[in-house]
Amino acid sequence: MDDNIVEIWIDEEGYFDYLQSEFEDFELAYDDAMSFDEWRFAVDVDYRGKYGTFPLLDDEMMDRLPIIVGGVCLKLIDELHEEIVEFEKSEMLSMLSDMVLKRIAMYLSVRADFFDLDYPHRNRFQRHEIIDGEIKWEEKESDVNEALDSLVDKGFLRLLEHGGKAKYDTYQLVDA
Secondary structure (H helix, E strand, O other): OOEEEOOOOOOOHHHHHHHHHHHHHHHHOOOOOOOOHHHOOOOOHHHHHOOOOOOOHOHHHHHHHHHHHHHHHHHHHHHHHHHHHHHHHHHHHHHHHHHHHHHHHHHHHHHHHHHHHOHHHHHHEHHHHHOOOOOOOOOOOOHHHHHHHHHHHHHOEEEOOOOOHHOOOEEEEOOO
16 A cells, blocks of 8 residues: 555545435525525535535534534525515515605696696606605605605606705606
8 A cells, every 4th residue: 555645534424414404404494495405515615615625525524514504504594584675675665666656646636736737847846745745654754765766766757956955856757
């Protein structure tokens, strides 16, 4: 036998058994689909990043692996939670934007009839008329402002001019 050859004992069965057991627990807490191979890949990458070697080539693998597995599981669950929160916020903003647009159209229609306004004045308003005016909002003012900004970004409203303060910004409802 050559003196330069080093024999390495690899506990591959223990490695896969441990990961399979931890993955089963992870699946119970994770509300999305992820394969064992994808999850194991994430564990291996984090392990190599932290310890500079493949898990199966590390003599201290069984002591270090639980730390890495716990960290990967928490990171994946947190990332999924952030995605869900962002999606829910986007959905809420979309629904609120629709409601704001309908209320603006009703407000402008009533105001135009009351004051006998012609185009384009019948379609113009200032932010404070919507936020502080006759329309009562259950939502936070910041959410309604965000919905207004979203409607401008989507082209349903046009920002005609910035006022001295944001509440004096002048908008025009865009005819569809």
